[in-house]
Amino acid sequence: MVEARNPHRTIGVDHTAQHLSDFTEYRRKLLTKTGIIREHAPAAARIRGAAPDRT
Known part of the structure; x- marks a missing residue:
């Protein structure tokens, strides 16, 4: 997969870990809301x- 808006020369372990951390934080906030x-x-x-729930 290529990130077209913000291309990176290489995808390292640290970079991938940061993206997962960011996503985990976003997911936590979304689940809280x-x-x-x-x-x-x-x-x-x-x-x-x-309409009000009628069940």
């Missing part, structure tokens, strides 16, 4: 203008 939305699903649906 998802959990908050899940806890407050009715309010989140109202904010988005969604």
Whole structure:
């Protein structure tokens, strides 16, 4: 795979580890936000203008 926006001459172990670390942090933040939305699903649906859950 080639990163066209920011090409690198070589992909080393340290570089790969940094990308994985960055992705892990992003994933952690995303899962935290998802959990908050899940806890407050009715309010989140109202904010988005969604119909109330009828189940």
